[in-house]
Amino acid sequence: MTRKPASLLRDRRGFTLLELMAVILILGILAAWVAPKFIGQTESAKQTAARIQIESLANALKFYRLDNGRYPTTQQGLLALVERPDSGAAKWRAGGYLEKGKVPRDPWGNEYLYISPGVHDDFDITSLGTDGQAGGDGDGRDINSWETDE
Numbered sequence: 001m002t003r004k005p006a007s008l009l010r011d012r013r014g015f016t017l018l019e020l021m022a023v024i025l026i027l028g029i030l031a032a033w034v035a036p037k038f039i040g041q042t043e044s045a046k047q048t049a050a051r052i053q054i055e056s057l058a059n060a061l062k063f064y065r066l067d068n069g070r071y072p073t074t075q076q077g078l079l080a081l082v083e084r085p086d087s088g089a090a091k092w093r094a095g096g097y098l099e100k101g102k103v104p105r106d107p108w109g110n111e112y113l114y115i116s117p118g119v120h121d122d123f124d125i126t127s128l129g130t131d132g133q134a135g136g137d138g139d140g141r142d143i144n145s146w147e148t149d150e
């Protein structure tokens with residue numbers, strides 16, 4: 001039998017505490033550098049989702065208008081896209097104008113504001129954003145149907 005040199009045995013023992021600490025330090029530095037870049041993306045994604053939902057609602061409203069000759073009134077609201085209004089919807093499409101049969105809430109859980117006739121267009125749709133208040137800057141700014149092409 002041959003004996004194995006001590007250097008081979010030392011190589012098989014695993015990592016030293018110093019090596020493990022160095023790896024943990026490097027991973028910590030990488031996490032501190034990368035994490036802030038992803039944290040800010042959540043709000044941006046919600047704003048994008050709100051713009052997409054507003055465009056979808058606008059398209060459904062246009063189909064409603066093609067069938068009925070006009071947009072739902074402010075009083076009828078977006079609910080007219082999923083429930084037949086009492087008046088003004090002679091050719092209302094069976095099943096409504098939204099696929100899931102309900103008016104979606106914005107990504108922050110609030111209802112979209114709908115005005116017809118609108119101040120900026122035939123109709124205006126607004127999400128009040130993360131703060132749920134009219135106006136605002138940055139993440140708290142409103143998302144409006146007349147600004148979705150930005």
